[in-house]
Amino acid sequence: MSYLIGMDIGGTNIVCGLTDENGKLLDKIKEPTETAKGSGYVFDKIERMVGELLLKSGIDKFHVRAIGVGTPGFIDPVKGVTVFAGNLQWRQVHTADEISRRTGLPVFIDNDVRMYVYGEAICGAAQGFSHVLGITIGTGLAAAMINDGKLYYGGGYMAGELGHILLPDIPYPCGCGMTGCLETAVSGTGIARQARDRIAAGQPSVLQQWLEGRPLETITAADVSKAYDAGDAMAIEVLNHTGMLLGKGLATAVTLYSPDIIIIGGGGALAGERLFAPMRHYLQQSVYSGYWERLTIRTAQWIDDAGIVGSAMAAKQRLGA
Template sequence: MYYLGVDLGGTKILTALADEEGNLLERSNVETEAAKGREVIIKNILHSIDNVLDNSGVNRSEIAKIGIGSPGPLNSKTGVIYETANLPWKNVPLTDIIQEKTGLPANLENDANAAARGEKWFGAGRDVDHMIYVTVSTGIGGGIIIDRSILQGKEGAGGEIGHMIINPGGPTCGCGNSGCMEAMASGTAIARMGREALAEDKNGIIAEMSGSDPEKIDAILIANAAKKGDQKAQEIYNTAGYYLGIGMANLINIFNTEKIVFGGGVMKDHDLLNDSFMESLQENALQTSLKQVEICNAELKGDVGVQGAVAVAMEDILGK
């Protein structure tokens, strides 16, 4: 039998066919066309599935299951997407729809949990039972593997590590709260600190690189400024690393996990975070649990979403 993984994103849908070992045999990459609304998005998902089947010559009857990774919040148990920032729909029973239209069983999982399952079974978590996948990009997301199973919670909303409050009264987060890890250590947080630095110093490297335009400041620009030796930019990364260390220390204490696997755009510049992050971890985690954990990078890179969706499809073989 074969498995289908669908990585549903705000701009693209990446669908892949996998064998029983999870090897990706065929892919299709189509536009989501999110702005065109619900029916078009669904049509495009189905189209990407058809592409993969047509190109591979694999028959629909040979597909055991479809796994879908989608932005949330969503209910992985009922297969309903409540709402997503980048897709113009609400309360969509996506699992039911896909099952009905394809005649195949399907599973839905939020994208961070799907990515965690991908890394667990096919990436950096292969050899461990306990693992936390953390993605640091615009936001901070995560998926938590305990005894080889994903932590879903009552209705599949578990794993929201980015909104752990670690600095009460701190900067406001996109979620509306203050001082979440996401507000302290994400790409968005780094950019915010960069804009604050620009407001304070109109003549530094950050001002030069951005043409003094706050809109041009993002985490990458600050990373480049730091690499050029800008002290303020380095401090920003140190601050982000410090708070990321606190967040991870908290997770290490709570989960006694074996591996923390980092993905996401900001972690490409993790050299900049590294010293302050590791210092913060040493300072803030309980030593018993800290000694048992390994910190490493994600292995699946750009494929993590679709490989995660494949892991979701393969639940009956691999476990949750």
């Protein structure tokens, strides 16, 4: 029997999991990233975590074929370099080499959202579909496209930045330097921001009472969902508007990529039908009927583990297995 390790290095936590050859997750451990202590510290911690995971599982390292790693930001998967990851404050970090040197194992890295969608495509909610568009609604809005088991990268490995297409009527400046990027409204951050702005502009909402004097900045996307369920008109407007924007953004992606299935993951997916009902409505209105008729839409199977399973399975594929 041989095994793979999948790893997700996020701005907050590192999750490290052991899978079998088929992507079955056997065990996992989690530690805070502590990115402020620098990449060397993080890599030393990863070395320790790999040892600990193997010890805990009773697996000899020689039975592990490779480590797959997902990190946020712009990644060069061929060179194994994290080109830029704002969350980690990493720039031109040789992630694959650093981890390989410490563990003695082959290491393959890629963007964390690509790995998440890869996991869902290979052994999650999109299993059996040939053309998979996966999105994650979290702090931002990210996407990846997989065709016949292969990730779509585009030039500079930069394809799929759905969060940075511009839609009219989005007034927010984006970290990327533009104004009106989809993710400034369609994300956990964006939902909270829309609610705060409406309240600041004087629109009444139950959220104001729930704040009990705390500052507006403490409102989260989860609060907006709660207010929606309480029948709050402001919260209903925000989630309808966000769903509309997501539907229109996805319509463009569907027309250009022609996916068989859209998988929706990330913490923002917890808004569920509050967001998905208006999204479907506007998506159907905004694509040629031939696309809509053959399209399946599903929420992701995993909120947490698709990234580590995807990383492990992508490493297996890149070994040429």
